[in-house]
Amino acid sequence: MPSIAVPSSPVSTTWSPVPTDGPILLEELQLAARNHGMPLEALRYDITPTGLHYLLVHFDIPVVDPNAWRLQIAGNVEKPIELSLERLRSLPGITLPVTLECAGNGRARLQPRPISQPWLDEAVGTAHWGGAPLSALLEFAGIRPDTVELVFTGADHGIEKHDYARSLPLSEAMRPEVLIAYEMNGRPLEPQHGFPARLIVPGWYGMTQVKWLTRIDAVTQPFAGYQQAIAYRYKTGAEDPGQPVQRMRPRALMMPPGFPDFLTRHRIVEKGVSAVEGRAWSGTASIAQVEFGVDGNWQDAILDQPVGKYAWRRWSVTWRAKPGEHVLSCRAIDADGVSQPLDQPWNWQGMGNNQVQTVAVTVR
Amino acid sequence: MPSIAVPSSPVSTTWSPVPTDGPILLEELQLAARNHGMPLEALRYDITPTGLHYLLVHFDIPVVDPNAWRLQIAGNVEKPIELSLERLRSLPGITLPVTLECAGNGRARLQPRPISQPWLDEAVGTAHWGGAPLSALLEFAGIRPDTVELVFTGADHGIEKHDYARSLPLSEAMRPEVLIAYEMNGRPLEPQHGFPARLIVPGWYGMTQVKWLTRIDAVTQPFAGYQQAIAYRYKTGAEDPGQPVQRMRPRALMMPPGFPDFLTRHRIVEKGVSAVEGRAWSGTASIAQVEFGVDGNWQDAILDQPVGKYAWRRWSVTWRAKPGEHVLSCRAIDADGVSQPLDQPWNWQGMGNNQVQTVAVTVR
Numbered sequence: 001m002p003s004i005a006v007p008s009s010p011v012s013t014t015w016s017p018v019p020t021d022g023p024i025l026l027e028e029l030q031l032a033a034r035n036h037g038m039p040l041e042a043l044r045y046d047i048t049p050t051g052l053h054y055l056l057v058h059f060d061i062p063v064v065d066p067n068a069w070r071l072q073i074a075g076n077v078e079k080p081i082e083l084s085l086e087r088l089r090s091l092p093g094i095t096l097p098v099t100l101e102c103a104g105n106g107r108a109r110l111q112p113r114p115i116s117q118p119w120l121d122e123a124v125g126t127a128h129w130g131g132a133p134l135s136a137l138l139e140f141a142g143i144r145p146d147t148v149e150l151v152f153t154g155a156d157h158g159i160e161k162h163d164y165a166r167s168l169p170l171s172e173a174m175r176p177e178v179l180i181a182y183e184m185n186g187r188p189l190e191p192q193h194g195f196p197a198r199l200i201v202p203g204w205y206g207m208t209q210v211k212w213l214t215r216i217d218a219v220t221q222p223f224a225g226y227q228q229a230i231a232y233r234y235k236t237g238a239e240d241p242g243q244p245v246q247r248m249r250p251r252a253l254m255m256p257p258g259f260p261d262f263l264t265r266h267r268i269v270e271k272g273v274s275a276v277e278g279r280a281w282s283g284t285a286s287i288a289q290v291e292f293g294v295d296g297n298w299q300d301a302i303l304d305q306p307v308g309k310y311a312w313r314r315w316s317v318t319w320r321a322k323p324g325e326h327v328l329s330c331r332a333i334d335a336d337g338v339s340q341p342l343d344q345p346w347n348w349q350g351m352g353n354n355q356v357q358t359v360a361v362t363v364r
Numbered sequence: 365m366p367s368i369a370v371p372s373s374p375v376s377t378t379w380s381p382v383p384t385d386g387p388i389l390l391e392e393l394q395l396a397a398r399n400h401g402m403p404l405e406a407l408r409y410d411i412t413p414t415g416l417h418y419l420l421v422h423f424d425i426p427v428v429d430p431n432a433w434r435l436q437i438a439g440n441v442e443k444p445i446e447l448s449l450e451r452l453r454s455l456p457g458i459t460l461p462v463t464l465e466c467a468g469n470g471r472a473r474l475q476p477r478p479i480s481q482p483w484l485d486e487a488v489g490t491a492h493w494g495g496a497p498l499s500a501l502l503e504f505a506g507i508r509p510d511t512v513e514l515v516f517t518g519a520d521h522g523i524e525k526h527d528y529a530r531s532l533p534l535s536e537a538m539r540p541e542v543l544i545a546y547e548m549n550g551r552p553l554e555p556q557h558g559f560p561a562r563l564i565v566p567g568w569y570g571m572t573q574v575k576w577l578t579r580i581d582a583v584t585q586p587f588a589g590y591q592q593a594i595a596y597r598y599k600t601g602a603e604d605p606g607q608p609v610q611r612m613r614p615r616a617l618m619m620p621p622g623f624p625d626f627l628t629r630h631r632i633v634e635k636g637v638s639a640v641e642g643r644a645w646s647g648t649a650s651i652a653q654v655e656f657g658v659d660g661n662w663q664d665a666i667l668d669q670p671v672g673k674y675a676w677r678r679w680s681v682t683w684r685a686k687p688g689e690h691v692l693s694c695r696a697i698d699a700d701g702v703s704q705p706l707d708q709p710w711n712w713q714g715m716g717n718n719q720v721q722t723v724a725v726t727v728r
Contacts, residue, residue: 256424260423
């Protein structure tokens with residue numbers, strides 16, 4: 001056989017790599033080649049064009065026959081129900097603009113670097129999601145009073161712990177803006193975004209938004225599945241059970257100004273007045289302020305109205321760019337006064353990293 | 365300022381990195397996070413869903429106002445013309461399924477590894493492209509007889525050599541299936557795929573398919589722009605002017621069977637009869653044969669009809685999977701008898717690498 005670079009590790013059911021200051025691994029590159037971030041110039045759009053929305057697929061995109069597909073709602077309910085896609089689409093529906101971000105966004109900027117999907121800054125996107133409110137389906141099934149959580153299972157399947165599954169507390173699941181979505185930007189979901197139907201929980205990180213949904217089970221004990229109890233946790237080390245990853249922390253990103261070099265993505269900006277813009281969002285409170293920094297000197301940005309209650313908000317500044325090398329930054333502050341950290345936050349799995357973005361530019 | 369990992373190299377106008385056996389660079393990861401390959405399970409679709417089609421953007425996705433946009437056809441012509449989008453769309457049009465592949469596909473598997481967009485196997489996709497035949501526009505403009513090439517310029521702009529531009533010999537440009545495309549899969553082009561219009565040259569690698577087209581110039585001398593004379597060349601070393609990269613070499617890819625581990629992408633396959641399938645294509649001659657290999661033992665695959673004259677062809681085999689570790693491969697052979705190499709082909713910039721794909725699996 002030819003000599004081809006293949007991953008050095010065989011099967012990682014027991015491989016839990018330790019964060020490293022070492023080089024980027026082929027395993028990380030493989031994930032980066034499959035999954036994709038939103039190129040940051042797409043921050044210009046209120047609604048991200050479909051193919052530019054960030055995408056993380058844990059295993060493989062599954063094949064789902066829309067005619068055979070059924071959504072089961074079962075477990076601790078009075079009346080288990082089974083919905084066809086046709087029936088789901090016939091229910092009263094709503095459409096909301098929602099910003100989604102991967103909980104691992106920023107992971108590859110951490111030092112030492114947790115080994116997983118190696119996002120830099122770009123694991124975000126905003127879409128119009130259309131579907132039926134989950135609360136109506138749950139009321140129809142009759143959730144019993146001792147229910148504590150709903151468990152959502154997708155059709156995607158991996159070695160680790162079989163089908164992808166995540167839970168939500170009942171109070172979150174009953175929020176009127178939580179959807180079983182079957183449309184993205186006015187069209188049926190693309191296969192990679194969960195066709196035929198997925199969960200949308202505005203404000204929560206992406207792992208919550210279970211795609212290729214097949215089952216919803218009401219349970220009387222907190223769910224302890226792999227993606228709930230092990231994978232998506234804020235941990236200080238391998239042995240720490242950690243705290244659950246839930247809502248998106250406040251974050252601002254900028255469209256890198258000027259134009260890039262192909263290979264390094266380093267930017268050239270012409271001297272003089274330059275308009276800089278970006279977007280800010282938070283799952284915990286509304287965005288109250290965005291600051292723009294040049295070499296560590298901060299100024300307030302102008303905020304537009306949010307695209308929606310659960311979607312990002314455009315910000316902009318006028319920058320008088322002086323010749324030389326500069327480092328630009330931006331940071332969001334929410335209505336509770338919580339701002340993005342300047343110093344590196346760190347956790348074992350690289351979750352919820354909302355450290356400020358920096359962009360190096362040459363002004364000429 | 366916080367300590368954040370930023371690329372070590374400033375501006376690479378003069379940085380021409382040497383291929384390396386060393387670790388993957390942050391510059392490569394940055395490109396992998398922006399651009400995206402087609403997850404290999406999407407080989408199941410005749411036509412790749414829009415957001416899964418491979419995407420390479422050299423610089424930034426430009427903003428183009430479709431109302432202000434004009435396509436200029438000028439240079440060595442009798443009658444320079446300027447087309448609005450409305451006018452372009454009113455001309456007689458055709459729609460063709462076309463498979464496109466990046467010339468750098470497979471680059472990151474080479475040893476030593478050329479430093480650029482670090483594709484593994486997945487820089488491919490097939491779409492229905494709709495537009496006006498270029499030949500009709502050229503006839504309307506009246507190409508003068510001493511014209512040797514057409515130069516196509518896009519609106520995307522980078523440090524290296526200003527706007528992206530590539531040329532085609534006149535004989536290639538006049539082929540009836542060469543399109544100025546304004547539709548992808550029945551919808552207007554997404555911004556990242558060249559909105560409002562792009563060139564489509566069936567059979568050629570992706571760098572030819574100039575996006576965000578603004579100008580077409582007839583010229584009487586071969587074009588010597590950066591993307592033509594330097595970037596897309598088969599070179600033996602830094603000083604070699606090299607040979608031009610043009611048509612896609614034959615290639616087969618398989619959908620990795622079974623299901624994956626999240627981190628390593630290593631596959632588990634259940635023992636017994638397993639269906640394995642994939643796609644094969646070539647820009648030089650039609651696909652005549654695909655072979656499927658298990659640990660170096662090859663068998664012929666069954667070929668379906670091609671999706672179109674310029675699109676890939678599905679292949680499939682039945683494999684009796686025996687427990688243990690196996691390496692699966694596939695290779696395409698075209699109607700001229702040209703087959704994919706088993707040994708590593710290598711060139712300085714990692715172009716046109718069609719070495720056979722290998723997939724390691726554990727059968728249990």
